[in-house]
Amino acid sequence: MLTxxxxxxxSVFWIACAIHKLADINGFNHSLKQYQWVPxxxxxxxxxxxxxxxxxxxxxxxxxxxxxxGLFIACSLLLAYSVLIALNILSGNRDFxxxxxxxxxxxxxxxxxxxxxxGIFLLHVLAVIGLQSGTPIQTSDVFTSLLFGAVTxxxxxxxxQVIRNQSHIxxxxx
Numbered sequence: 001m002l003t004x005x006x007x008x009x010x011s012v013f014w015i016a017c018a019i020h021k022l023a024d025i026n027g028f029n030h031s032l033k034q035y036q037w038v039p040x041x042x043x044x045x046x047x048x049x050x051x052x053x054x055x056x057x058x059x060x061x062x063x064x065x066x067x068x069x070g071l072f073i074a075c076s077l078l079l080a081y082s083v084l085i086a087l088n089i090l091s092g093n094r095d096f097x098x099x100x101x102x103x104x105x106x107x108x109x110x111x112x113x114x115x116x117x118x119g120i121f122l123l124h125v126l127a128v129i130g131l132q133s134g135t136p137i138q139t140s141d142v143f144t145s146l147l148f149g150a151v152t153x154x155x156x157x158x159x160x161q162v163i164r165n166q167s168h169i170x171x172x173x174x
Contacts, residue, residue, distance in 0.1 A: 003130030005148045007061050010127060012150050013120070014058035014074055017100070018051050031099030037087045053077055067131055075124050082117045085109055 021028045029047055032038065038046070053073055060070025081100065088094060094109035107113070 003127060006123060006127045006130065007067065008148045008150075009152050010071075010074065010123060011058045011061045012152070014054045014061065018054040018058065021047070021051050021054070021099075027097075028099045031097050034093075034096040035084055035088055036091055036093050037084055050077070061127075068128070071124050071128055071131075075121060078117050078121050078124070082114055082121075085113050085117070089114075 025047065029043055032043055032047060054077065057070050057074040057077065060066040061074065063070070085098065089109050089111065096108065098107050098109055098113055100107070100113070
């Protein structure tokens with residue numbers, strides 16, 4: 001059951017990433033252009049490919065016959081994003097929005113993004129381990145896992161917002 005819930009969380013995470021890019025496609029395109037080391041591919045094609053890959057990952061992760069393929073695509077995306085972020089940090093190109101945060105708030109490139117991606121990657125690895133060692137996941141579990149993922153993501157967004165607004169909260173206490 002834990003693996004099923006984890007797969008639901010990961011599915012909701014990836015669909016939220018794709019929706020985030022679609023919701024502000026111009027902003028994400030601008031962020032993408034700020035990165036050095038991006039392959040010399042037309043940005044519209046690259047942007048479309050990333051959104052499609054994230055959406056496919058989200059769908060495949062919860063489909064029993066395609067779990068592993070979805071996890072492979074998702075891990076490949078995470079690794080590519082992390083390598084790109086690391087290369088830009090190492091080259092000193094870090095003073096721009098990463099384009100990877102939910103909401104309208106900017107997040108500059110930093111090592112914390114790499115740690116965050118490592119944690120998300122670990123969740124994917126745990127899902128693979130769970131699929132290899134656990135009982136088969138039934139199609140009927142998909143709804144429950146997606147609901148769990150949505151609630152968890154919602155709680156995560158609220159916590160993230162509270163942390164980002166900590167200075168405002170402290171000012172109100174005074």
